[in-house]
Amino acid sequence: MINLTIGSGLNDVTTEEVEVPHWVRGTETLEMLQPHYKKVAIIGLGPSISTPSKGITAELLVVKTFKELDSLNKEDVEGKIVLFDEHYTSYGETVVYRVQAASKAARKGAVASLIRSVTPYSLYTTHTGSQHYDNDIPRIPTAAITVEDSHLLRRLFIRKNKIVLKLKMESTHDTQKSRNTIIDLKGAVDPDKYVIVSGHIDSWDVGQGAMDDGGGMMISWFAPVILNHLQLHPKRTVRAILWTAEEPGLVGAAQYLKRHINELDKINFIMESDEGTFEPLGLEVGGSKDAVCIIAEILKLFTPIDKLKVSKNPGSDIVLFINKGIPGASLMNKNDKYFRYHR
Numbered sequence: 504m505i506n507l508t509i510g511s512g513l514n515d516v517t518t519e520e521v522e523v524p525h526w527v528r529g530t531e532t533l534e535m536l537q538p539h540y541k542k543v544a545i546i547g548l549g550p551s552i553s554t555p556s557k558g559i560t561a562e563l564l565v566v567k568t569f570k571e572l573d574s575l576n577k578e579d580v581e582g583k584i585v586l587f588d589e590h591y592t593s594y595g596e597t598v599v600y601r602v603q604a605a606s607k608a609a610r611k612g613a614v615a616s617l618i619r620s621v622t623p624y625s626l627y628t629t630h631t632g633s634q635h636y637d638n639d640i641p642r643i644p645t646a647a648i649t650v651e652d653s654h655l656l657r658r659l660f661i662r663k664n665k666i667v668l669k670l671k672m673e674s675t676h677d678t679q680k681s682r683n684t685i686i687d688l689k690g691a692v693d694p695d696k697y698v699i700v701s702g703h704i705d706s707w708d709v710g711q712g713a714m715d716d717g718g719g720m721m722i723s724w725f726a727p728v729i730l731n732h733l734q735l736h737p738k739r740t741v742r743a744i745l746w747t748a749e750e751p752g753l754v755g756a757a758q759y760l761k762r763h764i765n766e767l768d769k770i771n772f773i774m775e776s777d778e779g780t781f782e783p784l785g786l787e788v789g790g791s792k793d794a795v796c797i798i799a800e801i802l803k804l805f806t807p808i809d810k811l812k813v814s815k816n817p818g819s820d821i822v823l824f825i826n827k828g829i830p831g832a833s834l835m836n837k838n839d840k841y842f843r844y845h846r
């Protein structure tokens with residue numbers, strides 16, 4: 504039987520401290536006061552600021568795109584809450600609305616911003632995630648609502664109803680110490696060269712983190728553990744890294760990169776699993792043409808999980824390393840039902 508406690512049979516388990524943002528949501532409510540009363544489900548986007556304790560009561564403006572907002576006069580936006588009822592294409596494309604909504608709306612004078620949850624699937628489900636405040640404009644509270652309510656508010660808006668919302672949000676924000684966890688199976692020939700497998704250990708507060716990214720973290724941790732259990736001795740060191748603080752913006756990976764910046768030439772390949780752990784199909788690969796050719800050859804040995812997709816951004820944490828010229832890949836899997844589990 505395999506001992507599945509961390510580092511089981513592997514003595515090289517270390518941690519590296521990382522200072523991480525620590526944002527804690529409090530009560531969050533949204534009510535429609537006009538044209539009729541309705542409670543609207545919301546979820547704050549981290550690290551949103553709080554509203555004043557009495558909340559923000561303001562008229563709603565609904566747009567579909569940043570371009571549509573840009574085309575409006577500032578007077579038409581000032582003092583309002585802006586809802587982006589953006590169309591979902593893919594997570595990678597649509598997520599810019601979550602990340603940039605607050606700053607785009609604030610630039611036009613809005614007092615708060617809402618987005619339609621970034622998901623292709625909804626059972627009145629709110630989806631959180633991180634967002635970014637630009638430094639040169641005031642910060643405004645920002646949250647996601649469900650696809651269903653976003654559609655409802657848009658319909659009311661295009662029928663020329665005056666929509667008045669009351670938004671209340673509370674949160675606290677400071678920094679705390681966390682850690683990246685590193686598990687090594689030392690290489691038999693080149694112990695100073697690394698093949699890294701990784702996943703992130705943090706998750707949003709409203710879920711358990713089982714899908715994002717408990718599964719990815721587990722399969723990465725198991726790579727050196729199972730190789731060791733099977734007494735297989737890889738040429739290079741297989742290093743599993745469990746990143747901390749991916750969700751607030753790749754904080755753990757950025758810290759690792761900074762700390763190991765003089766050793767990057769020792770990383771021969773870096774992998775990640777952070778897009779679900781369903782039936783594996785192959786790899787989504789980033790790197791030079793030569794690297795992609797080598798990976799394509801290696802993948803032939805893995806039939807039937809031999810699919811290869813070349814991408815500029817194959818992953819989240821590992822993209823920091825791929826941008827430094829290190830070849831990398833993410834697990835490509837049959838994750839079309841990912842958003843039935845993801846929040």
Ligand SMILES: [Zn+2]
Pocket residue numbers: 703715716749777
């Ligand atoms: Zn993730």
